[in-house]
Amino acid sequence: MHWRKMKLIILLFIPGILANNAFPPNSGNPYYNNHCGNHRYPLDRNYPNQANLGSNRSPNEIVVGTNSNFAFKFLRLAASNGDQRANSGKDNLVFSPMCISSSFAMLALGARSETLDQILRGLNFKPAEIAERNIHEGFHDLIYMLNSGKSGLHVEMGCCLFVQNKLHPKPDFLYGLRNIYRGDIYMENFKNSAETTQHINNYVERKTHGKISKLIDRVDPLTEILMVSYFYMKANWKKPFDPKYTEPREFYVDPYTVIKVPTMFQMGRFESGRDDQRACTILKMPYQGHADAYFILPDKGKMDRVVSSLSNEAVQAWKRILHRSSVNVYIPKCSVNGELNLKDIVYSMGIVDVFTEKADLSGITGQPQHRVNSAIHKAVMVIDEKGTEASAASAMDLVPMSMPDVFRADHPFLFMLVESSTESIIFMGKISNPAES
Template sequence: MSPSRAAVLVLATLTLVPACGNGSGSEPPPAAPGERVGSTSARVTAPAPAEDLAAAVAGNGALALDLYRVLSLEAEENLFFSPQSIAFALSMTYPGAAGETAAAFERTLHVSIPEPDYHRAMNDLDRQLRSRGAGAKAADGQPFRLRLVNQLFAQRGFAFEPPFLDVLAQEYGADVRLLDFASAPEPSRGAINGWVAQETEDRILDLLPQGTITTDTRAVLVNAIYFNAAWAKPFDPALTRDREFTLLDGSRVAVPTMSSADLAARAAQVDGVEVVELPYDGGELSMLLLVPPSGALAALEQALTPERLAEYVAALRAEHLALTLPRFEVRSSLALKPPLAALGLEVAFSELADLSRMSSQADLLVSDVVHQAFVKVNEAGTEAAAATAVIIGVTSMPTIRPVAIDRPFLFVVRDDATGALVFVGRVTRP
């Protein structure tokens, strides 16, 4: 594929994936963002076999920790992202790939089952996650929200392969919204960013930076996730006060810190790592805190594998804790092309890319993958949002164990039933 012929596919992690290709002739005027076309197939609602769902969740978890290990080496301080959003964005791109490019997606996503079974399992995972929180409360006092949305934004008049559109519709619930990237790239970028902002309750405002959408763009695949949940047992704001937190360099700062004198929770100590699980209202999702000894954060990060994480979860036991936890808010904006290339997806970003199952009208490649994520943790609960654009007691008198989270730590928001890692992050400076 020569540079002059190369068409570009941009992937975004909201999940948002813009694709681009060469157009010919005059382009039609911009279409309204609400104008929809695409497959007429209905979304499949039947569950996937349990073993296929487990395989997809395991693959997503492996991708999550692969990315975390790479991103943590580059992040100066705090880090937060949604591996589940990234997995959905990449998975929607995967059915458009062929040959070595498809194999690269399979390696990066850790696909271990036949492709149709994988997409059906991802469909079931999406369905299960969206079902969480019935009757539960959010941190803002409104009903619990775990919202996931998939969407394909496409160049008006550009032809996509019907089987590709069928997979998006049947397994990801994604239809096609028409825009005119070729004649109006900036208004198109604004329309997509506006859609993302709406789906994430204005927590992700500018997913696609200026310049990511060009006249060569032909499609943007987008996944958006919004999460808002109250703790099962909220912290008392009256007990929050400034406490010392030790930074990576050993210095200390005073930060607003929540506390609970007698919190019934599952916890463990594994090889010096404090592991604490904080459930959300409704009992279907939880935050898992991993607090290594002082100075050992990097060692924990690089040793964290799906098997190791499973060991931490298996070690959890009911305890009574005198817990202190800083309030924190983290916003990350990540360029995922370099880490994904390092993890095996490099061919998709090159002129050797084969996305012929997506469209035969032009040669396509993935020009970028961008991701934004936001999390706010306070006494009431957790609010989190992410977007990806390819261009997650004792009946006797208890012993109360003090756990002071006063040093850098990792945290994971997990779906308890499937084990899906919805969000992953670290806090080094609250």
């Protein structure tokens, strides 16, 4: 039996770049002029005996909490999955759990039966307890809050489907794609591989403001649906580093490898603390707007222990541990990027059928014979001095009378970017070698 292929490509872009343009309407695309009734969320495939969710927590609170659990689970699997990278223990790992989970949640709009159940369970939702419409509503509210600027951050987040022009996506799916997940859609001739490849790369280049000009080398002519998801963000430090204090310092990649990397320095009053239970030290640095960076520095040789112990409970415990004090901060200046094959990771999470002949994604086009051929997540993270246009003098606090604490990230560390008004984890990284780009 001939099975049609659907390729899923997930693109992420980074803290550090300003998104100036508002999300453009998909004008001129006839598929957006569909009429799906007056339902804000067209899919409501509740399960038998399903609980009436939402009375105690809003949908976006449900999504944020569940997505945090997904983020830590994904980190554990990705950090330990040696098949993903040549040497997983020493390579950098960067990803956006929000970008990944929202992409698969969007895919759930077109999934049916066991395929749908696997996606929702793989994302850490419990379909028997949570109405699917609440999941989509939660993602909708979170995505639109991030894109609206209400968080005080410059964010552009969305997705795009490139569909073989002989197919006809279903109106309900298109409605959800556009109105819930802020999606675009373009009809393509995948058999014209060169032209389609150029169109996709041009789209990605435009959405990342010229920072990524070549996402893919070529499109498989057998591809019928290709999905791109992107996350583009600028987060300025509330208190920027002064470049004149950046200088080469030693970084211990492992006990046998020491390198020199540009290391930023500033003295200031920050929240920091020691987590003895998880063998790590935490530094919390605020961005402008509603976002914070958590730098998590494991004791030397304890990275695996820390990764395996991270959870929502750990983050809640840090609220009791962290205290504001004078801190001398040493952070490597780096730009790291990576590519993950999501298939093996989400396979371990139970999302299996979408990659097999058992896939039921008939909600996309009405035709059951679609499956995801590949799922790729590309991410870039920049950690540098950039912040507001403040004078150099404002970047250094007065020297305190008492000896300050010292946070010196001179060996592998973890990074987490949290939108503070919702406590949503939107970016994570494991920096093993800041010199590797």
